[in-house]
Amino acid sequence: MKLMTTARLKSPWVLHFDCGSCNGCDIEILAALTPKFDAERFGIVNIGDPKQADILLVTGPANHRNKEVLKNLYDQMPDPKAVIVVGTCGCTGGIFHNCPNVLGGVDNVIPVDVYVPGCAARPEQIVDGVVLALQKLAEMSEKMEGN
Amino acid sequence: MVNTLLTDYVLPLAFIIVAPLLGGLLVGLDRKITARMQSRMGPPITQPFYDFIKLWGKAPFLSSRFQPMLAVGYFVFIFTAVIMLAFKQDLLLTLFTLTLADVCLIVSAYNSKSPYSNLGGRRELLSMLAYEPLMLLTAISIQVVTGSFLVRDVFTYGKPLLLVIPAAYAVQQLVLIIDMKKSPFDVAGSGHAHQELVRGVYTEFSGYTLALVELGHWTKIAFIMGLISLFWAQNLLIGVGLSLLLWFISIVADNIYPRLNWETMVRTSWTLGFILILANFVVVTILGVI
Numbered sequence: 001m002k003l004m005t006t007a008r009l010k011s012p013w014v015l016h017f018d019c020g021s022c023n024g025c026d027i028e029i030l031a032a033l034t035p036k037f038d039a040e041r042f043g044i045v046n047i048g049d050p051k052q053a054d055i056l057l058v059t060g061p062a063n064h065r066n067k068e069v070l071k072n073l074y075d076q077m078p079d080p081k082a083v084i085v086v087g088t089c090g091c092t093g094g095i096f097h098n099c100p101n102v103l104g105g106v107d108n109v110i111p112v113d114v115y116v117p118g119c120a121a122r123p124e125q126i127v128d129g130v131v132l133a134l135q136k137l138a139e140m141s142e143k144m145e146g147n
Numbered sequence: 148m149v150n151t152l153l154t155d156y157v158l159p160l161a162f163i164i165v166a167p168l169l170g171g172l173l174v175g176l177d178r179k180i181t182a183r184m185q186s187r188m189g190p191p192i193t194q195p196f197y198d199f200i201k202l203w204g205k206a207p208f209l210s211s212r213f214q215p216m217l218a219v220g221y222f223v224f225i226f227t228a229v230i231m232l233a234f235k236q237d238l239l240l241t242l243f244t245l246t247l248a249d250v251c252l253i254v255s256a257y258n259s260k261s262p263y264s265n266l267g268g269r270r271e272l273l274s275m276l277a278y279e280p281l282m283l284l285t286a287i288s289i290q291v292v293t294g295s296f297l298v299r300d301v302f303t304y305g306k307p308l309l310l311v312i313p314a315a316y317a318v319q320q321l322v323l324i325i326d327m328k329k330s331p332f333d334v335a336g337s338g339h340a341h342q343e344l345v346r347g348v349y350t351e352f353s354g355y356t357l358a359l360v361e362l363g364h365w366t367k368i369a370f371i372m373g374l375i376s377l378f379w380a381q382n383l384l385i386g387v388g389l390s391l392l393l394w395f396i397s398i399v400a401d402n403i404y405p406r407l408n409w410e411t412m413v414r415t416s417w418t419l420g421f422i423l424i425l426a427n428f429v430v431v432t433i434l435g436v437i
Contacts, residue, residue, distance in 0.1 A: 011197045042190070043198070
């Protein structure tokens with residue numbers, strides 16, 4: 001099923017979730033989706049609906065308040081799916097790592113495929129991260145099709 | 148003999164088979180043109196087909212047991228309407244079949260607890276309230292002019308409908324914008340999730356059910372384009388040109404207008420649409436067909 005893998009790589013729909021980020025990384029994510037970078041030419045669409053998304057973009061450190069929401073969103077995404085964490089806070093907890101209300105990195109709550117560090121991560125880095133995630137998605141796709 | 152075989156069987160069959168693909172291509176072209184209007188590159192024209200294949204391959208995630216049936220129903224009823232239109236059947240019955248497809252979509256939207264989906268369903272009902280009367284009045288205008296509801300009689304009628312009922316053609320613009328889910332009237336759920344209802348009526352669909360709904364939407368666009376082509380049935384190339392003109396105006400409108408609320412949508416169609424089409428109706432009835 002080569003066609004299926006190609007189609008999956010050509011149409012990654014993105015869900016963006018902010019779990020307590022300072023909005024620095026979110027602005028950069030939105031910058032990557034603007035006409036200047038034009039992510040839609042690769043079929044990337046910011047879909048906003050977990051049931052229809054293929055890639056989950058998370059920013060900010062996970063905390064006790066939003067871990068259920070994050071887990072819920074992840075569980076609602078059908079396979080094959082990939083998770084990208086954008087920004088140092090999401091990767092490790094960043095400057096919030098020893099706050100009592102913060103769990104640390106997003107990988108404490110859900111499995112993460114790609115880490116994009118930076119404070120804030122640049123749009124170019126984010127696009128690089130999505131390309132890496134697509135490789136993961138391709139591997140998962142091949143596994144699902146039994147090749 | 149060969150000529151009637153061509154027009155009665157081969158061309159309708161060809162239209163039925165390519166209608167979904169044609170609709171998909173139109174959506175792809177639409178995304179490309181929209182991107183160019185916003186000075187972007189835009190996705191390839193075949194992008195909707197990649198989306199379709201990808202959605203088909205996603206793991207199933209159903210919000211209720213009836214969802215697949217309703218998604219299939221949505222596509223099947225629209226496809227039936229296309230078949231009836233292609234074989235030049237009763238226009239009224241064709242439009243009622245199309246309405247059944249929308250009923251499937253709305254029932255499916257209400258078939259979950261998601262507030263986005265429920266509100267999307269309600270707005271889809273309001274969209275129907277806005278465009279269904281216009282389509283019915285169009286069918287009635289055609290009946291007044293040609294003397295029957297049969298699409299076949301539009302073809303045998305002496306002159307193009309556009310010259311007799313131009314207002315009905317103008318009103319199709321409203322119908323097309325609402326049905327293509329384009330701004331300013333994309334209240335129920337737009338193609339891209341850039342609205343307050345996430346994906347509105349489509350929120351609960353995912354994987355292959357969303358793929359079926361997309362396929363149905365493409366087919367519906369092809370159906371309405373086919374319906375608009377009837378306004379110059381004597382030379383279908385001109386008819387297709389007429390429908391492409393309205394399609395292009397819809398894309399321009401999508402790019403220059405913000406979303407308006409449902410009240411404006413219903414008010415526009417019930418005042419502007421009704422007045423236009425009824426005035427035309429009166430002129431044709433009183434003065435006779437010119």
